[in-house]
Amino acid sequence: MLIINHLTKHYKGGSKGVTDLSLHVMPGDICAFIGHNGAGKTTTLKCIAGIHGYDAGEIRIGGISLHDDPLVCKQMTAYIPDNPDLYEYLTGIQYLNFIADIFKVPAEERKERIKRYGDEFEITESFGDLISSYSHGMKQKLAIISALLHEPRLLVLDEPFVGLDPKASVILKERMRKLCAGGGAIFFSTHVLEVAEKLCNKVAMIKEGRLIAEGTMEEVVKQGNTLESIFMEVVNNAGAD
Numbered sequence: 001m002l003i004i005n006h007l008t009k010h011y012k013g014g015s016k017g018v019t020d021l022s023l024h025v026m027p028g029d030i031c032a033f034i035g036h037n038g039a040g041k042t043t044t045l046k047c048i049a050g051i052h053g054y055d056a057g058e059i060r061i062g063g064i065s066l067h068d069d070p071l072v073c074k075q076m077t078a079y080i081p082d083n084p085d086l087y088e089y090l091t092g093i094q095y096l097n098f099i100a101d102i103f104k105v106p107a108e109e110r111k112e113r114i115k116r117y118g119d120e121f122e123i124t125e126s127f128g129d130l131i132s133s134y135s136h137g138m139k140q141k142l143a144i145i146s147a148l149l150h151e152p153r154l155l156v157l158d159e160p161f162v163g164l165d166p167k168a169s170v171i172l173k174e175r176m177r178k179l180c181a182g183g184g185a186i187f188f189s190t191h192v193l194e195v196a197e198k199l200c201n202k203v204a205m206i207k208e209g210r211l212i213a214e215g216t217m218e219e220v221v222k223q224g225n226t227l228e229s230i231f232m233e234v235v236n237n238a239g240a241d
Helices: 041-048 070-076 092-102 107-120 136-148 166-181 193-199 227-240
Strands: 002-010 017-025 030-034 056-061 077-080 154-158 185-189 202-207 210-216
Touching: 002 041, 017 041, 017 056, 017 185, 017 202, 017 210, 030 041, 030 166, 030 193, 041 056, 041 077, 041 154, 041 185, 056 070, 070 077, 077 136, 092 107, 092 136, 107 136, 136 166, 166 185, 166 193, 193 227, 202 227, 210 227
Parallel strands: 030 185, 030 202, 077 154, 154 185
Antiparallel strands: 002 017, 002 056, 202 210
């Protein structure tokens, strides 16, 4: 579903970014992307979403090159940044219809999905309010609903659980599992390693823009250890090299 080969993206005037990063996320995978602040996680996610260009390498979504056919790739993808920048002068329902229009979701389908997701995340009653009046958690819920409206095959998330209440977090995890059970895939960054260990079947670790570990959760987290302990061990060893 997502193939990254030798991705390199550096910013002008500095070395921050990602260097020669390769990984695969297959249909059905929920892959956690973990690393310290500034490791290159958000840069990678923005490259996948088509927000950033890149200096070298290749990204393919659903077998299609992001460089050659970005529109088709974006139609298959939904991206939620760590701090969603919503149009606060719109109401919730206006924003959702705007996103549905962009992805050409038919009227009856969008109506059903908006109702279903709104009820699940307990935000339907606030759809008529201006987004500027929403709390951070409500904005996060709205962003999640907007990402699900066109039924993406690849969901790319940057710290998706930040700001969500416990019930909303559980619902999001259920939605993530359902998407992958239907043949989709999810690639998301998180600092909450306990959630990643329980939710994901794959994990990729990055440090200073370079991939330092990647594989199934069972391969990376050995018996008797936790993802947290393995992460600290791998990061420290990578620093020693």
